[in-house]
Amino acid sequence: MTKKTYYVSVQAGTVMSHQGDAAYELEIEATASEKARLEMLFGAKMSYDDSSSIRAVLPGIPYHVDDENDKYDAVLQEVYRLLYELGTTETKNHISSMHILSQEETATPSFGDGSVS
Known part of the structure; x- marks a missing residue:
């Protein structure tokens, strides 16, 4: 499938085809x-x-008992x-700088020590 460039706003939850349609934070190439x-x-x-x-209107709920917030966090990840x-590359660098994904998720694959036998 052919990949196209899209402009993404996580805050607004939008994926746009045209750069000038609205404010965006990130750029992706996707099918x-x-x-x-x-x-x-x-x-x-x-x-x-x-x-x-x-949760905002029910203050008696303990903070650690919040399944909906846990689900929100998981889907955001x-x-x-x-x-x-x-x-x-710019998007990957930005997401890496946010430190919201583990190092394993943002690591560049290593293909040995670079020496040729």
Whole structure:
């Protein structure tokens, strides 16, 4: 499948084809199915964000008992994993600088010591 350039706003949950359509934070190269997966993750993020807002009006819930917030965090991690995978060099550098993914998830594969036998 052919990859196209998309402009992504994690905050707004948008994936745009045209750079000038709206504000964006990151740039990716993705197939139509990869774009659809990212949009599905943004939908899940929004759903968990909405359902976790109930915590604001129920102060008696202990902080560590918050399944909806845990789900939100997990889907946000998945969003950033996918963005890192599909991202341009600048996008990958930006996500790496945020320290939200483990070093293993952002490591460049090593192909030996570089010597030729």
